[in-house]
Amino acid sequence: MHDTSLADEAQRRYLNYALSVITSRALPDVRDGLKPVQRRILYAMLHDLRLAPDAKFRKSAAVVGDVMGKYHPHGDASIYDAMVRLAQDFVMRAPLVSGHGNFGSIDGDAPAAMRYTEAKLRPLAMEILSELGQRTVDWRPNYDGTRSEPIVLPSRFPNLLVNGAQGIAVGMATSIPPHNLGEVIDACVALIDTPDLSNLRLLTHVKGPDFPTGGQLHATKKELEAVYTTGQGSLKLRGEWQIEEPDDKRGAPQLVITSIPYGIERKAIVEKIADVILSKKLPALMDVRDESTEEVRIVLELKRASDPQLVMAYLYKHTPLAINIQVNLTCLVPTDNPDVATPRRLGLHEALSSFLEFRNVTVTRRTEFQLGEMRQRIHILEGFEKVFDALDEVIKIIRRSEGKADAAEKLMKRFELSDEQVDAILELRLYRLARLEILVVQRELAEKRAEATRLESLLKSDTQRWKLVRDELLEVKRAYPDRRRTKIVGAVDEPEYQEEDFIIAEDANVILSAQGWVKRVREVKDLSTTRLRDGDTVLAAVAGSTRASIAFFSNLGSCYVCRIHDVQPSSGYGDPVQKLFKLGDGERMVAMYSFDPRALDVPAPSEDATESEPPFAVAVTRGGLGFRFSLRPHRDPSTRAGRRFARLNDGDEVLAVLPSGVRDEDMVLCASSEGYAIGVPVSELTALSGPGKGSILMKVEEGDRLLGAVLALEHKDVITVETDKGKVMDLRADKIAGSRGGKGQQIVKRDRFARVVPSPVVAPTLEVS
Incomplete structure (x- = not known):
């Protein structure tokens, strides 16, 4: 017994645990490409159970029991999972175990229990094990010292790259994709002939990863060289497809997916495509069927005259048909001490x-x-x-x-x-x-x-x-001849997914209510007849093409943008705007504008355009602050979380967002609860290049708050206010004109302003150029 610091003891034990996970469980050895559990499985199958390729199959439970009892003192489930992986031809590029029974499928089906399945070694596994009895490798005692086990197996081929590895240790991980056996051996032969061969020259032999499920690897020579030089990076892998013409002239062509990305369950792809069809996000796609046997065959039914490349561009973006493969060539490298190996990230040449x-x-x-x-x-x-x-x-x-x-x-x-x-x-x-x-x-x-x-x-x-x-x-x-399955594709000229390609272009109207209900209608002649919930009113109504963007500005300083097509058509109340976006507590919409060029001119950016160019909008807060900001950053659809256009003081909120130019005669008219009103030229407001608080538009005393703001394009334009006694007053722009930061004119002394009366919303129209 001895006293020690809790911190020191915790650190020591955690480091021991981390070292054990790194060297004894998670990372493969660069020499035989195996993790300890895989090495022990292969050794026990040959040495203890004599399960050579010409032997009879034995129950998997017998293999697991021998490995667990003699060499690997961990759970039987982890050992069985490792053995199953060694037998799965859709996981291993060159399987080392021959499985008899249900060893799982590419659909994600789990293997049968170990008591039902049988296994023995494949011939290729003997190329890893055959030289064991010739003192080729060092040995060490097993976990209880009752027998010996090899530290590493004398593999005759570079299994690390051929079969790859996946593992997560403490503070590090490995992700080595599989490669073609013949290509890797060709690279080894070239390296023997020319030891100082560069990674770029080695890539003339190793074309890139070769996955058992095939697919297309989209990577240039430079990208591959960077990955194989540094030992880490990301590569884009996607499934392959082809078009099959119908037997009769009246039928539509079928799009057939013939391979899927490595590590993705086939049923997950089919289910995701089915979701796309059911949600009607891809009108050109009518049905999906999985006709796969041992070969992948997912059949997609298309509408006539549909562009299959556009359909695949959508599926590559929105389904697991295209994924990014992370490459991390971290493995255990031997040291002078045969019992100790150290983790290192290697390049292709080093490996x-x-x-x-x-x-x-x-x-x-x-x-x-x-x-x-x-x-x-x-x-x-x-x-x-x-x-x-x-x-x-x-x-x-x-x-x-x-x-x-x-x-x-x-x-x-x-x-x-x-x-x-x-x-x-x-x-x-x-x-x-x-x-x-x-x-x-x-x-x-x-x-x-x-x-x-x-x-x-x-x-x-x-x-x-x-x-x-x-x-x-x-x-x-x-x-062991084997052809390459994964095609390496460099830069290709093919259409990228554009959402508007699948949206039928037609004019529509969007109506937003004060209570936050939004709907899309084909035509609207009289907004007073539109269907609303009791007590609700129309806040805004805009028009535009279904392909155009529409922006919603909230009282908490966020802008949410979607396409008009994304607003659900309805002849009733519509849907809550929360279905489109993720709003915060107490957040509501204060304005809505269409980005259709016929409704709001937002020109396409030029090469030297900045995000602080016209057109502008004016934001006014309840605390009397105001600023101009460019609408250009908000022209494209946003995420559900939206984009910030204002950063507010505590307790403040945006009252109005008004689209405005910078003409001298444009004015912002404001009224406060204490009976004051002011008109300020838009040109005096600060133009912000990013989200901010702005500057004082109208000075309000403590307890006073702005009730609303309107835009005046002419001196005779008015802001309509109602007093707390029900009196309605029209305040002309030229009568209340002032300068930014002023308190304004006191319109009423005994009364207070109750609200700013909103201008009536008129049915939107689109100008035809």
Whole structure:
């Protein structure tokens, strides 16, 4: 027992935990490309259960039990999941386990329980395991010290890149996409021939990731070079499609999706496309059917004369048919201590070089082991050769001996033999004493001596060993030929998704009520006849093309923009505006404007245009502040959260948003609750380039608040106010004109203003140019 700081102890234990997760669970080794659980599964299947490719299948539960009991003291579910992944051909580019039974599907179906499925090793797994018995790798005790396990497997091909890996550790993660076996081996061979080969030259062999589910990888040479040089980046992957013409002339062509992105469940894509159809967001798309078997075949029914490229552009943007693949080549790299590996992010050149260095060491250790075995056999055969010339004497010595030990001692003394030679001679079967057997021994001895000479030469020459590594890599490539499945596509000239491409262009009207109900109608002649809820009034009505944008300005300083098409048509009350946008507590709309060029002229930006150019709008707050701001930043649809156009003081809110130019005669007319009114030229208001509070438009005393504001385009225009006693007054612009920051004129002394009477909303019209 000893005292220690809680902070120090927590730090020490957390670091131990983090190191354990990084090195013993989450990250693969650069040499064999396996995580510890995968390595232990393969080793146990071969060493303990003898599940070679030519063996019978065994229950998966037996494999999991052996791995968990002997090597991997973690949950059986994690071991079974890892083994299932090694068997799934839609996850692994080169599966290492052969599964019998339900091992899951690309649709996201879970595998059957381990008691129902069976497994054994695939032939390719033997290329990782076959050299284990030749002292090629280091070993360590298992978790309880009762047996040994290999630190790494002597893989004959770069499995790290071929099958990839996914893992999340503490403070780091790995995301290595799978690659084509032949391409990776070609890159290794090229690197053996030219060790200083650049990543760009290596990419002439490794074209890029090669996913088992196919697809198109959209990346340029520069993008791929950047990813494979730094070991991290993002690549765009999407599914493939083709058009199938109908059998009869009256039918419409079918759009068939033939591959999907890696890691995406097929049913998730089908469900997402079905949602698009049901919500009628893509009028050109009528139906979707999943006709897939082992091959992906998702059939989309299109309307006649539909553009399939535009349809796919929409689906790529709004469904998982297009995804970004994150690349992070983080793995464990060996150190001088064979028991310790350190995590590092590698580039393509470093990853392949690390594997080749390991492969060279493996071949060297294998050759040393084979030479030792060869010398031991030669030593035995040399003993046979000595005694075969004096068989009669050997037999006499054995017959006169008191036992095996005595015979061995006499033979060693007579013929100058070693213990191993004498043991072999005494264990010799009688038929080996035949005259022809000496010829067999001499022939084998000659062969073994020649092979030993070859192995000695191989150990002395680094060049010969590298040639052997090269030849063995090419043998693996020839034994397991596999074509590339993922197509690498650079910059392509194809239409990008534009929402308006799927919107039928027609004129419509949008009506917003004071209580926040909004609807789209085809025609409106008299707003007084439009259907409203009891006590509600029309706040604004605008017109425009269904492809045009429409902006809603709120009292809390946010602008929400959508297309007129997004407002649902209705002959009733309409829908709450909250269905379109995400509003805050107490937030309501104070203005609405159409961005149709016929309703509000917002020209397309020029090359040198800024976001603070005309057209402008004027915002007035209840606290007497006002400012001008450009409508240009609000011309495009926003997110549901909207965009800020004002930052308000605590307790303040926007009363009005008025579209305005900068003409000298334009004025903002305001009235406050204490009976004051003022008209201020728009040109005196500060023009803000971003969200702000503005400056004082009308000075209000404590307890006084602005009731409303209107825009006056001529001196005779008025602001209509109503007193608390019901008297209605029209205040002309030229009678209450003043300067920004003034208190204004006191119109009533004994009474107070109750409200600013809104101008009647007229049915909108569109000017035809």
